Amino acid sequence: MIKRVVITGLGVVAPNGVGLDAFTHAIKNGISGIKKDPELARLQFSCQIAGKPEISTELSLQYFSELELRNFNSTGILYGVIAGIDAWKDAGLSLEINEEPDWDSGTIFGTGTSGIDKFRESIYKIDDFQTRRLGSTAVAQTMNSGVSAYLGGKLGLGNQVTTNSSACTTGTESILMAYERIQSGQAKRILAGSTSDSGPYIWGGFDAMRVCTFKHNDSPEQGSRPMSASASGFVPGSGAGALVLEDLETALARGAKIYAEVLGGNVNSGGQRGLGTMTAPNPVAVQKCIKSAIAKAGIHPNEIDAINGHLTATSKDSLEIQNWSEALERKGTDFPYINSLKSMVGHCLSGAGSIESVASVLQLHHGFVFPNINCEDLHPEITALIDESRIPRKLIEKELNIIAKASFGFGDINGCVIFKKFKCHPLTLSKGKGAKSENQ
Incomplete structure (x- = not known):
């Protein structure tokens, strides 16, 4: 039997807010998390601003032991574990340590490059004949699946524990992978999400490609300008987003709070054919991805109230809007509301899709459309x-x-997911203990 899939927990580590309350306040009020980065300035980057979450040692110690944090410098794993555990707790799930793994629960938590600072440290130590001083966590911090391995261990997950990696589409893809596993009955719940490391060794390549803005080093909060005529490139960012996906029957049975329902979606690739390249999307594939997502979700394009776009503040923003308009066959005042979280946090790379999905679900759950900042001069x-x-x-x-x-990612890869506000039918509620929802 095909299962309905709902979202019962959220967690977020973003440049403009760590934790749901801080993040919700920030996006509702258009608060930017983009700041001048002294290290980028020291290294003479063209773009010397970035979106980087602020994590104190005190906060880290709520998720890791002092022993675990010794020689630990993988920001991506740090962000991912904080967001993931917060989502688990938000879903009302136990953090108790049991001897038996939770066979019904797993995690699909994506990343781009993991532990690059630890890689750099390891290279220098090896070259200096200090291999034995690498530490016992060097492998866990640098393997791409480190974030899912840490989460799997801290939560005792016995179902699928894996890491996906698809550039900027990673987070959206992880949600759809989790959705499909639960829908098919292979798991009752999956912690889905993605994370991205921060720092010059992650962002340097993009700076070298000249795709990052260099015009706002003295006005960081104005630097990320999606859909603006004066957009001059994206602002690098980092962080993590996490969502607990669960089959509806299980969620209802335990009386879980339900944020939204996942109706379905689609991932595809433009194959770097036609107008598609390593860095540019193939419009045919983008439109096909959107149309297929809508068809799989079983809705009509006119039912979409809002779009949370990819919209990176580059020259391709206009093309993205055109693709949406043609795929939905909607334009003018008939077009849905559209916003870009990147105006406030920059482009969080492999963490973008999941952080932006958390923002999308919050809009559904609380009933608002967050503002786009820095686009007073909309592109004609x-x-x-x-x-x-x-x-x-x-x-x-x-x-x-x-x-x-x-999300439309580097490598000409696309992902689109459809979220719906959860509404409990009385007959559905009678089958379980009852779902805590604003829509009862």
Whole structure:
């Protein structure tokens, strides 16, 4: 039997807010987390601003022991574990250590490059004949699956424990992989999400490609400008987002709070054919991805109330809007609301899709559309397609029913997931203990 899949827990580590309360406050009020980065300035990067979560030692010690934190410098794993455990706790799930693994629960938690600072440290020690001083956690910190391995151990997960990696599409893909595993009955719940390391060794390649802005080093909060005529490249960012996906029957049976339902989605690739390249999307594939996601979700394009776009503040923003308009066959004032979290946090790379999905679900759950900042001068190619009112510059308090979240990543790979506000039918509720929902 095909299972319905709902979201019962959220966790987030973002440049403009660590934890759900801080993050929700930030996105509702258009608060930027982008700041001047002294290390990027010292290293003479063209782009000397970045979005980097602020994690204190005191906060880290709530998730790791002092022994675990000794010689620990993998920010991606740190962000991912904090977001993942927060989501688990938010879902009302136990953190008690049991002898038996939880066979029904797993994690699919993606990343791009893991532990690059530890890699650098290891290279220098090996070259200096100090291999024995690498420490016992060098492997766990540098293997790509380190984040899912840490989460699997801390939560005692006995189902699938794995890490996916698909550039900027990683987080969206992890949600869809979790959805499919639960829908098919192979797991009752999956902690889905993604994370990205921070720092110059992650961001240096993008700076060298000249895809990052260099015009706002003295005005960091104004640097990330999706959909703006004055956009000059993306601002590098980092962080993690996490979502607990669960089959509806299990969630209802334990009386879980339900944020939203995952209706389905799609991933595909443009094959770097046509107009697609390593860094540019193939419009045919993007539109096909969106259309297939809508079809798999069983909805009509007119039912989409809002879009949380990829929209990185590069020259491709106009093309993304065009792809959405053509895929949905909607334009002008008929186009859904659309926003880009990157205006406030920058491009969090492999962590982007999951952080932005958390923001999407929060909009559904609480009934608002967060504002786009730094786009007072909307690109004329965008306003020629859709009405300015569809790109909110101020918070809109509004009940939403369906949001489409998409990521279009490096390598010409795409992902789109459809979230729906959860509404309990009395007959459904009678089958379980009852779901804590604003929609009962």
